Amino acid sequence: MNEELAAAVNTNPTLMEKRAPRSRVKRALLMDRLATLVIFAFSMLAVIVVIFIIGTILKTGLLTALDPAFFAGKPQALRSGGGIGPMIVSSFYLTLLTLLISLPVGVGAGVYMAEYAKKGRLASLLRFGADTLSTVPSIVFGIFGMVLFVIRFGLGYSMLAGALTLTLINLPTILRTTEEAVRSVPDSYREASLGLGASRWQTIKNLVLPSAMSGITTGAILSIGRIIGESAALVYTVGIFVRYAPVSPLDPGAPMAANIWHIYTEGALVKDWLRVANGETAFLLLLILALNLLARLVSWYYEKKLGVTG
């Protein structure tokens, strides 16, 4: 590593010449300012884009989104004045069902990776699986879910088929956040517990996991955001339009994000389709913003109240 540094310094002419000519120093200082300015301007792009997107969506849809007749209303296929009540129920229902399945699996897997997995073939194979799973496009999950859960398992278009598909998508996120959180728990905790005669699992259960709770919660909230926003994976597993909210896990549903795709493709049969789509998009975005706020509050809570970070 030090050689690297030496190499870096060696190839740097300004660093080589101890007394650089004044013009060079001036140029270097000018470049420094210019580069700082350019970097600053570029990094402000993200802020501008976020404000622009949120502003545009809320401008066209906020009023519709906050109208109870819309967010609690019944969807329409042929007439104007439709609402998105069942779509909101679908989104929440799907989120709960997915978390119910993916949290135990993801947390368990994360604990294994952090506490048990030894460096070696097996660990790198497991990691390769999780890493690949996290880069597979959601549409591929969608048609895989269609083939396996909808057709092969005979679940049909259903909340359950969608939740299982989403579990695959969210597994790597929960796994990784859990693993990081568990790793960040100081070894001294474990040694103390083991020294007192607790078994490995008792130590994990009673000490490590509670200390890692903040990270796990953050991972869960992150997953909720992804579930609420997911669309491509649900078109062929859950459905894109319903008149009634799903009741049983085997009922089809129409989560908001997937329903917006439906409106984009098929909605024009309804006269006020743009109003419905704008309103639904705004509602979805409000929900995402609220989740973001919640994540912030949670991490603030853990930092301040418990003095535990990670």
Place this chain on the structure above:
Amino acid sequence: MRIKKSITTLSAVLLIAAMGFSVVGCQIGQNAEAPANDLTGSLIISGSTTVLPLAQEAAEMFMEIHPNAQVNVQGGGSSVGIRNVSEGVVQIGNSSRGLKDEEKGLGLVEHKIALDVIAVIVNKDAAVTDLTLAQVKDVFQGKITNWKEVGGADQTITVVVRDEASGTREIFDEKVLSKEKPMAGAIESNSNGIVKTKVSSTPGAIGYVSLGYVDETVGMLKFDGIEANVANSVDGKYPVSRFLYMFTKSEPDEISKAYIDYVLSDEFQNDVVAKSYIPMKEAS
């Protein structure tokens, strides 16, 4: 113990919340005042996006008559509907086309539910209202590229067609393009809705949709002076139309049969189908 407890609590909370949503769902989903009726059970339908709105409207009205029956209609596409019904995933598969040769061995029973007229629509900037069949063909094949060549505005033509899997496209290619292909590079859309949206928003665009989708935001073309409407299609003057179908696996079960009977009933055919499509009575 603490972690076990909190996991248990979390699961309990999630479960209760899930149940809460189910209850809300029940309440949203049910019409309490409708009269009691003997028909119970659930019916799941999937398939053609062209048939989707009709099937949904029918489901709604059907459930008002039979409050104990649950009907759920999904899209997916004609092929998905045919596949799903043959695999037993759904009880009825909607389709905007007849069965392909390779689908004929699946043991499906065909129920025609309406005749659908396909209209050619243009963006209003194009300033054309009437073309010959040959001109329409040349436009869709890219031989005519500017509206001024056929007496319209000086505006480049953007052709919007349906995707190759679409039943609508199949009938359009057959009847208007004499089984030839549209130009390469035409925008392909997978639904009537997008075609209409694209045509209404893109200057100089032309496309085709089910008659039910045509409204004042787009212009509708006449073929040699003949307008796309129900009367002209029934007379056979307007050439581009096709049937819409519902398929069941062998003979339909009780609830499927009741539903399809309802779709074919005078009440539904006259009140709903007739608004955008041609009822079966007039078509046959």
Place this chain on the structure above:
Amino acid sequence: MVLFKREYLIEKVLLALAGLSFVSIAIMVIFLAAEAGPALAKVGVKNLFFESTWQPNDGRYGLLVFITGSLLTSIGGMLLGAPPALASAIFLTEISSKRFSKILTGFIELLAGIPSIVFGWIGFTLIVPIIRDKTNTPGVGILAAAMILSMMILPTITSIAADAIRSVPDSYKQASLGLGATRWQTIRRVTLPAAKRGITISVILGLGRAIGETMAVAMVIGPASVFAKSLTTPTHTLTTKILIEMGESWGLHRSALFVMALVLLTISMGLIYSINHFLGKEDY
């Protein structure tokens, strides 16, 4: 003894959970390959991967258009998105105050949380019309898709690159600054080269995200199954083709769509493999 047995059992259960990801990938490969099998066997690798004509009704299933479309849109997104993303990473770690850095990170996390469908809706209602009016073309295509993608990959690249830059030891920077180098000289000659590996990974993962993006691209890409004639004419990508046609396809056509899914899965595995293999196996 009982305790030991229980500990052993727990470890195995956790191992099973950890193994689920890998098992899922394996099952996915098997199922997608089984569905893609007929097309691979009957159409053949040559006619799939070295042909650009996609006409399922004539038995032509060339995938080149879609592969090219995926590559061009994601490279375009990269060209537009990577510079601001990397600049943000540098700004966050090397230039900004802690306080401001926290605010900016908040915005970037917010950007990462915005659903694809919302980006798509912005593209459809705002970006495409602007491009259309400025260029007098349909406005859909690679430019619109690249613009949308550049916003979507920014958080991925920024967060990973920032982590990489943060992990460069302070002693490096202090040595350079101590020798009289300016901040920019230190960043360019010392910090960035030392963080090269992490930055490369961030760009690769950003590329992966761009290739896999579906909904947002589907609403702005066109679509048309032809090579793009310009940056603002319709074309198609692997993901959008699958999304749009899966519902309306059967037989070999459907199977060919699964070949596309298999291509996407291979790309994902390839990217992860190349990161592990060529860049070392550290965590990222």
